[in-house]
Amino acid sequence: MIRTKGVTGPKGFKAAGVAAGIKDSGALDLALVVNEGPGDAAAGVFTTNQVKAAPVLWSQQVLKERRLAAVVLNSGGANACTGPEGFQDTHATAEKVAEVLGRGAVEVAVCSTGLIGERLPMDNLKAGVEVAAKELADTDEAGLNAATAVMTTDTHPKQSWAQHPDGWSIGGFVKGAGMLAPNLATMLSVITTDAVLDGDALDAALREATARTFDRLDVDGGTSTNDTVLLLASGASGTAPERGDFVELLTAVAADLVKQLQGDAEGVTKEISITVTGAASDADALVIGRTVAEDNLVKTALFGSDPNWGRIAMAVGRAQARVDPDKLGITINGVALFANGRKAADRSEADLSERDIAVVIDLNLGDGGATVLTTDLSHGYVEENSAYSS
């Protein structure tokens, strides 16, 4: 994985990131990613939240054709809970992009992120689209500007790019930081490839890759109103990959983006993996992993470097999944602290002073397994989410 390249890594893509004045700070806040072809296949996955932002409703609609010419993204406002007027703003944004690119609005996806409930400054946004269109380039710098323009409370831009030996490649960027939860972490991500694939193949590959990556990060349970992952294929490499090869590389790039989301989550001081094994089913393992990942008592204990397996046992027991307390085992950073329903070692034997913490929960019931990534609950998280509206 190379993190200095992103959406402009694959051939056939141009990008730009500009300061359109949507954010008061004057920071970059508008990104444009354009697929110059020859292909235009695309796919998307979206938040499961019932309260969906206007750009999600729009992009879901246009993605039904599985074709995209461009994606326009803004930070500085989520355009969620803004009623029919907010939807009209999204539509007008797509129309503006279509106009400057000479394409149709139904070929343009829209993504927004920021505070919920406020209308976007449309004059600034439309003027920004014109500037961005002029700055479009296929350079690393242009891709990095796009990745930077979508940041909210993120502390740095997040990109990943990887090339297959056959010559085609996959690259992307992601923004995250807060409201990170199951069923797509709270984030926007655009991933591009120059491989030759049709829309149906892209869609299947994207669902398979996100189920094992974006859907397995859970920072605070807050599935947002705006979560979107888009995948665009230019076909510019001229190579049609094997399905398995493509899914594998796409999953690797997505996993690298998710790892960067975890490492830059709000207030994070610990990067925690919760691995559940021996569950009655994979679904049970995932439910248990998420319940533990969202448990504030577990998350505060790990912030304090305290291998408090009792709190983990409590969280496992309250999960809506099959659990036999007498068979349960909990291992933290390689030390089996709890086994077969009773204490197996003193908690002082597990050293949690480092940033990475690995929790393994063995249910000893079957073959089901899952790994969920999460972070600790720190003073930084509370500070960041109480002192500022976001």
Added chain:
Amino acid sequence: MIRTKGVTGPKGFKAAGVAAGIKDSGALDLALVVNEGPGDAAAGVFTTNQVKAAPVLWSQQVLKERRLAAVVLNSGGANACTGPEGFQDTHATAEKVAEVLGRGAVEVAVCSTGLIGERLPMDNLKAGVEVAAKELADTDEAGLNAATAVMTTDTHPKQSWAQHPDGWSIGGFVKGAGMLAPNLATMLSVITTDAVLDGDALDAALREATARTFDRLDVDGGTSTNDTVLLLASGASGTAPERGDFVELLTAVAADLVKQLQGDAEGVTKEISITVTGAASDADALVIGRTVAEDNLVKTALFGSDPNWGRIAMAVGRAQARVDPDKLGITINGVALFANGRKAADRSEADLSERDIAVVIDLNLGDGGATVLTTDLSHGYVEENSAYSS
């Protein structure tokens, strides 16, 4: 409600609270509540967590007869995840109480609270039972000592007592502070009455009262391994109440205990009520109320006195219940900030500087409703749960 009386308020009950040396601090850590009759009807409700502490397994078993002579409670250790040996410790505790009172062990319920996973110091505990038996009294002071002996991170003992005009009364104590969640807040509570009721009537009344009180407090989603509410009836008033009158007064006493739990939750700076109206069903309303109550982004915003209704809308939308975003309304402290799917007032119009915050979520879908009590997520919560094992 009178908070200076508790389990010894009703006639026919004696109590004691002693320092048995279970806690290293030397604080009171063992409580005994004895029903001197003439009746011995009793009922209990217990945690829904699949990982149940030994005293829960024991007390569930003995309560099948719906008769109790006494309850023994300890702080300083939850006796959870302690295997068959832990269960033997609970059994031995009940046997010891039975011995000193001249009753049978199956008439003695046991409750424990404290750190999960450690065995109890049984020599200290048994010696403490002997001391407690000698100190049993029907005074307010004895009841207060019992209420004090069950405290863990609680900052003060919590009692409530109320008398019906017909002469019978209901009193109780509760401990809470952390791991407070649906399906019985994490806590132990003993409630006594001198009304004349049989075990079945007590059981039905207790389930009805707890469903509307203890089950509606959700501080951190952490349904513990030890949650227990016990109700004992001495019949010493000689009066058999109307069923409706009894449930009403029991609910009032339980609600007063729950209010005290909320006010003394770990790190609390805001006492928040989440009222959901217009839901498709009461069950939907409860699911939405709990999802909002457990949402860290909502809880940190309220800690910061920020009426961030966008985060509330996000939490409502991710609840497993029917929601129509275009009909949704959110009112905070009397100010309608969001109505019919769009912003209705600037958030600066809602003043959240006081300790009490009332959130009303109107779904405009039906007649379902529920109120869930919760607290904010503060630096104090993080500090208390990261700096100490509990």
